[in-house]
Amino acid sequence: METHFFADTLINWYQRHKRALPWRDTRNPYYIWLSEVILQQTRVAQGLPYYQKFVAAYPVIQDMAAAPEDEILRLWQGLGYYSRARNMHHTAQQIVEQYGGTFPDNYQELLKLKGVGSYTAAAIASFAFKEKVAVLDGNVFRVLARTHGLSDDIAAPASRKIFQELADSLIPADEPDTFNQAIMEFGAIQCTPVMPDCLFCPLQQSCFAFTHGLVQELPVKSKAKAARPRFFHYFVLAYNGTYYMRKRAAGDIWQGLYDFYLYESNSKNLDADQALQELKEAGLEIDETQVILPLKDYKHVLSHQKITARFYTIKLKSRLKEQIAQEARVAPYTAEELEALPKPVLISSYLKDAKILVNL
Ligand code: SF4
CATH class of the missing domain: 3.90.79.10 (Nucleoside Triphosphate Pyrophosphohydrolase)
Structure with a gap:
């Protein structure tokens, strides 16, 4: 598939279908980071009220850094994965103590923060600072596997490099932020896990999975261990x-x-x-x-x-x-x-x- 066509199509689709979400109207890295931490393993509808609660309680990162851990965990209650909340608190303190309350403005520096992995660092670097670095979350894995016919197991750590290289080759230099938002939103709304809307998909004619009858087979994901x-x-x-x-x-x-x-x-x-x-x-x-x-x-x-x-x-x-x-x-x-x-x-x-x- 032609690189510009893929990016342009996704961005056009995004401009017409994107959901209005508060963290999309800001370049404030603190708010972007907060939304990304909350949305990991959480649906948007569930995460939105938590985002609003945290922004209201801690309008600036110094407020979060100074808050007691019990208070942070109480606000987080119901979201699960509590280590995320504790890491978030530590990161806020780290940014205040080591960076004078200002977020690092590039991917490599962001990666040094506690609890900030490659996905979150890429999201902040691109959304807040327009750095050309592609995000890779579950939605992106699925869209790329289907559109480009990648059959590597997305649960295997070794596959990440393959998908990252592909995503990095597709992201445009002038709109890395919009492209990242677009591909994730496309996966969340159009190219969904169970019933993707292939009939009304702008990528249909060039989509590998669709044209080869493999939509239900891709992405390949090995089963997680039983609980x-x-x-x-x-x-x-x-x-x-x-x-x-x-x-x-x-x-x-x-x-x-x-x-x-x-x-x-x-x-x-x-x-x-x-x-x-x-x-x-x-x-x-x-x-x-x-x-x-x-x-x-x-x-x-x-x-x-x-x-x-x-x-x-x-x-x-x-x-x-x-x-x-x-x-x-x-x-x-x-x-x-x-x-x-x-x-x-x-x-x-x-x-x-x-x-x-x-x-x-
Ligand atoms: S045609 Fe279907 S599988 Fe392919 S990108 Fe569109 S929604 Fe996804």
């Missing part, structure tokens, strides 16, 4: 209107978010007696007559894990001794304080069902 099942038994330790919560540590999912005291088993067949025994062995004093057993299981699916959770409510007779609370890494919070804590969606769902929090 690992995990079984969480949460103990909701309640005393006099307070609930004992624990801040999750590094090395597992949901770092920095708050949940309850947790026992994880290899099988979901942990019965109530066994569960309470586990709790006693951990040194937590409980009154078994005050135990409310779980009414149902909660399922929560992450990209590589499938969690089944049960919640056992334990009404404590007295406040936990300081040393025991410290060893269990839990601290008491009132319902109002709980509301403000960043929590996994799984915990929020339970709190709502249990009517501990109603306004989530």
Whole structure:
């Protein structure tokens, strides 16, 4: 396919079909970066209110850098992939401390920022500074595989170089920003994964997949590994209107978010007696007559894990001794304080069902 034809066709299509999105009307690298971080693995409709919340809370990067991590995670709550939020916070601090609050203005420097990979660096460099560097996201992989007939596995790291070289050969020097926006939007709206609109596609006659009957076969993507099942038994330790919560540590999912005291088993067949025994062995004093057993299981699916959770409510007779609370890494919070804590969606769902929090 002729290079200019491809770029011109996409750009013309984009001018007619693009969605009006707030981050497209700006060259402010902070806002562009923010939108890109939020939109990774998130649909536009879901990400838009988060973008608006963050811009309202932190109009300039100095505001984000100075914010406490709990506040960032609370605003992020519901988007998942919380390491993105923590990296975003670190990056904001890095830019304020090392770059005087001004974003680096080129691809290579942008790559040095924490949590900024080649996709995000290319997006900021092209959208904010018009640098000629092609973005490569899932939409771009799909469009290029189909239009140019590339059958390399897009899930294999080695394929990236092949696609990057092709994208770099197609991007025009005078409009790299519009081309990048156009190809991603084209993949999101026209050349979609399941039902691409080939009938009304301006690239139809020159599209390799269409002309060879391979639209459903391209792109080639090897299957991801099956999600690992995990079984969480949460103990909701309640005393006099307070609930004992624990801040999750590094090395597992949901770092920095708050949940309850947790026992994880290899099988979901942990019965109530066994569960309470586990709790006693951990040194937590409980009154078994005050135990409310779980009414149902909660399922929560992450990209590589499938969690089944049960919640056992334990009404404590007295406040936990300081040393025991410290060893269990839990601290008491009132319902109002709980509301403000960043929590996994799984915990929020339970709190709502249990009517501990109603306004989530
Ligand atoms: S013809 Fe179909 S597969 Fe080819 S670019 Fe257009 S929408 Fe995508």
